[in-house]
Amino acid sequence: MISVAEALERILSLVAVTEEETVPLRSASGRVLARPLAARRTQPPFAASAMDGYAVRAADAQPGVVLSVVGEAQAGGCHDGAVGPGEAVRIFTGAPVPEGADRVVIQEDVTRDGDRITIGDRLDEKTHIRPAGGDFHEGDEVPVQRITPALVSLLAAMNHAEVPVRRRPVVALIATGDELVVPGEIPGPNQIVSSNIYGVAALLEAQGGRARILPIARDTRESLEQSLALAEGADLVVTLGGASVGDHDLVAEVAGARGLALDFYKVRMRPGKPLMAGRLGDAAMVGLPGNPVSAFVCAHLFLRPAVDAALGLPAGPLPRRALPLAHDLAANGSREHYMRARLRGDGLVEVAGRQDSSLLTVLAGADVLAVRPPEDPPRKAGDLVDIVTL
Numbered sequence: 001m002i003s004v005a006e007a008l009e010r011i012l013s014l015v016a017v018t019e020e021e022t023v024p025l026r027s028a029s030g031r032v033l034a035r036p037l038a039a040r041r042t043q044p045p046f047a048a049s050a051m052d053g054y055a056v057r058a059a060d061a062q063p064g065v066v067l068s069v070v071g072e073a074q075a076g077g078c079h080d081g082a083v084g085p086g087e088a089v090r091i092f093t094g095a096p097v098p099e100g101a102d103r104v105v106i107q108e109d110v111t112r113d114g115d116r117i118t119i120g121d122r123l124d125e126k127t128h129i130r131p132a133g134g135d136f137h138e139g140d141e142v143p144v145q146r147i148t149p150a151l152v153s154l155l156a157a158m159n160h161a162e163v164p165v166r167r168r169p170v171v172a173l174i175a176t177g178d179e180l181v182v183p184g185e186i187p188g189p190n191q192i193v194s195s196n197i198y199g200v201a202a203l204l205e206a207q208g209g210r211a212r213i214l215p216i217a218r219d220t221r222e223s224l225e226q227s228l229a230l231a232e233g234a235d236l237v238v239t240l241g242g243a244s245v246g247d248h249d250l251v252a253e254v255a256g257a258r259g260l261a262l263d264f265y266k267v268r269m270r271p272g273k274p275l276m277a278g279r280l281g282d283a284a285m286v287g288l289p290g291n292p293v294s295a296f297v298c299a300h301l302f303l304r305p306a307v308d309a310a311l312g313l314p315a316g317p318l319p320r321r322a323l324p325l326a327h328d329l330a331a332n333g334s335r336e337h338y339m340r341a342r343l344r345g346d347g348l349v350e351v352a353g354r355q356d357s358s359l360l361t362v363l364a365g366a367d368v369l370a371v372r373p374p375e376d377p378p379r380k381a382g383d384l385v386d387i388v389t390l
């Protein structure tokens, strides 16, 4: 069995970066820039007033000085002409600062009488001028990254109406098993509702992928073959269940017959031991274990980074932090254990008492996974444990 770190490396090496496509700026949030994008203009394009007030020469900005108002500049307009000694131009926030002026005195600091202003006694020190290019210059590059709402505003200010992004990788998801029905159906006497595929799909979509949930594959070769055929064209094919050693666990066999070049099977982890991955035609394929928590934990640890890699982002292990335990923990076994846990308000990690990999209530109540290395000795309350955020 290989380690979690090695399994992740191998899965990432199976993933190809998707091609570039162009989307309108309004649809760019959450997508990933396909290449660095250069600003198409300078912002502000001119020295601009940061406040409503009067543009003056700095030397004239002294308490008691009287200046004559020779014009006005508002945002979208400007004052034609310069500001000379003894002169002021009425100015509003965002307007270009006229030539000659190197200071804006805010209107609260002057008294106005007709075309004259008198500078008050309590003058602040600031120029209240935003220099040209103070935010960015034409040609400044935004590096490849996920596009946040704030970045949408920056790209708009840089005058990009369209944005080159990576195509969302298509992930075909196949649940397997005779026992499954889809949510809303009435299960037969020996059946349950298929659940894990929906959480995994949601996780992959939140990461920037496009999840395609295919019909449930029954525990026959023909049914699984049909589902795998429907996965044609996907960037990543993910099966759920049928990965273990049971007589009806057919995924490796049937995918093998369709040309799966298996890279590895089984990882030294808990839950998630019967994980497999390989190359299936042009797609990467990952076989997740069927237990709902195992599937979800593996999707977190392996498929989120895989989607990042397909989007051209730096991809690697999820970030970890070490935090103190709220209570004692027994020794760990020989596999790296990802325990469902909660990060309490007091900053301590409380590991759930029940760790069976079928318990979705426990998973849904957890906000972190506490990571125990193989053969980790018993731990005391207050000892540090690594956590991964869910």
Ligand SMILES: Nc1nc2c(c(=O)[nH]1)N[C@H]1C(S)=C(S)[C@@H](COP(=O)(O)OP(=O)(O)OC[C@H]3O[C@@H](n4cnc5c(N)ncnc54)[C@H](O)[C@@H]3O)O[C@H]1N2
Residues within 6 Å of the ligand: 175, 176, 177, 179, 180, 192, 193, 194, 195, 196, 197, 240, 241, 242, 243, 244, 245, 246, 249, 271, 272, 273, 274, 288, 289, 290, 291, 292, 294, 357
């Ligand atoms: N003799 C052994 N038995 C098992 C081993 C082992 O090493 N030796 N490994 C166990 C571990 S660990 C896991 S995990 C499971 C994984 O088995 P499979 O990947 O083959 O999964 P299934 O047998 O198909 O299902 C396991 C379990 O999960 C339920 N399931 C499956 N799909 C769904 C779904 N879409 N929604 C909800 N629940 C699902 C299924 O009904 C089973 O209860 O194998 C152990 N056995």
Ligand code: MOO
Residues within 6 Å of the ligand: 269, 270, 271, 272, 273, 274, 289, 291, 294, 295, 357
């Ligand atoms: O490894 Mo299985 O994934 O424990 O439940």
